[in-house]
Amino acid sequence: MTPIISVDGRRLALSNLEKVLYPADGFTKGEVLHYYATVADVLLPHLRDRAVSFLRYPDGPDGQVFFTKNVPPGTPEWVTKAQVTRSDGVARMVVVQDLASLMWAANLVAEFHTHQWTLTHPDHADRLVLDLDPGPPAGVAECCRVALWLRERLAADGIEAFVKTSGAKGLHLLAPVRDASPEQVSEYARRLAVEAETALPALVVHRMNRGLRPGKVFLDWSQNAARKTTATPYTLRARPEATASTPVRWEEIAECRDGLVFRAGDVVPRIQKYGDLLAPLFEADRAGRLPQG
Structure with missing residues (x-):
């Protein structure tokens, strides 16, 4: 059974919590989600108002590893999205603004990568x-x-x-x-x-x-x-x-x-x-x- 949790009023389905993602130390997906929930207060300010690229590794680092820049299929409607102009056109990207969005993204099993500018001032690096x-x-x-x-x-x-x-x-x-x-x-x-x-x-x-x-x-x-x-x-x-x-x-x-x-x-x-x-x-x-x- 896939657990359903509520985060700030948003319902999230969390999958494969017992899967070992880090074979060298036995760290599981459930522990990954717990880590992100615990560090959210300091992590979220670094994500907020910045489009996010995900380096995904759903089966651990020894499995398939791939970058996702566009909004992944199945992204909830309540997750913030933004249009970002790129050299190859306009991309529609995720913006992690709150704890619920963070936990949804963490369930994808991904590294978070962000630009050196915010969406409010895309022409100015901060x-x-x-x-x-x-x-x-x-x-x-x-x-x-x-x-x-x-x-x-x-x-x-x-x-x-x-x-x-x-x-x-x-x-x-x-x-x-x-x-x-x-x-x-x-x-x-x-x-x-x-x-x-x-x-x-x-x-x-x-x-x-x-x-x-x-x-x-x-x-x-x-x-x-x-x-x-x-x-x-x-x-x-x-x-x-x-x-x-x-x-x-x-x-x-x-x-x-x-x-x-x-x-x-x-x-x-x-x-x-x-x-x-x-x-x-x-x-x-x-x-x-x-x-x-």
């Missing part, structure tokens, strides 16, 4: 993102070194950076910005990546050529483009274990303990201790202006 992706044998320790350099470099331009794990191998730097288009932020991020490679040539590569990446950190600046999305804070990832993209303190980056990986069970205690470490992204007076030129 975040800059830099994705630090290590090429083996480089790992998170090398990412931490690059992140610390980037933090200081951004601060020199009056931009305050925050950091989270990607939930996979690397780190994401996020910074609140204002009065800039996605194109302007993307170009600024590209210049930063080139500058980082110049300053740290043994450590950083800014080009996507995979042949250049072994032993270095690929600094992906391209996710600032209007069409691109990045893994949302607190989303679970399609990995062997139930790891989450988790905000971290700069002190943890400086110490860079081995692994710097957080599983679903680690996240709630961190929220209880620190709150949402990325909450400053929503504070208008923390947003920096990009330098001219």
Whole structure:
């Protein structure tokens, strides 16, 4: 029997709650849903008013994994949708605005990926993102070194950076910005990546050529483009274990303990201790202006 629950007055049918989605640690779909219900207060602000792309893995990371950008068939009428202009036309996408929508989306078994702009101001980016992706044998320790350099470099331009794990191998730097288009932020991020490679040539590569990446950190600046999305804070990832993209303190980056990986069970205690470490992204007076030129 498929359980039917009520969330804020919305009826939801939840399926396959006992299915093991993460074989390495036995994490089930029911535990996935419980995780999202528990972190909803800090996750929802990062989803609200942003069109969502889903990386779906309904049979776990070892099964079929596929991106869904358009509204999936069977989406309830009460889930918010939005028309989003893309390079290949107009897409109709989901917007997760509330707990009921979050639980419906979590039942699809998906990573959440969002743009660096909101639907209310699609021509203005409110975040800059830099994705630090290590090429083996480089790992998170090398990412931490690059992140610390980037933090200081951004601060020199009056931009305050925050950091989270990607939930996979690397780190994401996020910074609140204002009065800039996605194109302007993307170009600024590209210049930063080139500058980082110049300053740290043994450590950083800014080009996507995979042949250049072994032993270095690929600094992906391209996710600032209007069409691109990045893994949302607190989303679970399609990995062997139930790891989450988790905000971290700069002190943890400086110490860079081995692994710097957080599983679903680690996240709630961190929220209880620190709150949402990325909450400053929503504070208008923390947003920096990009330098001219």
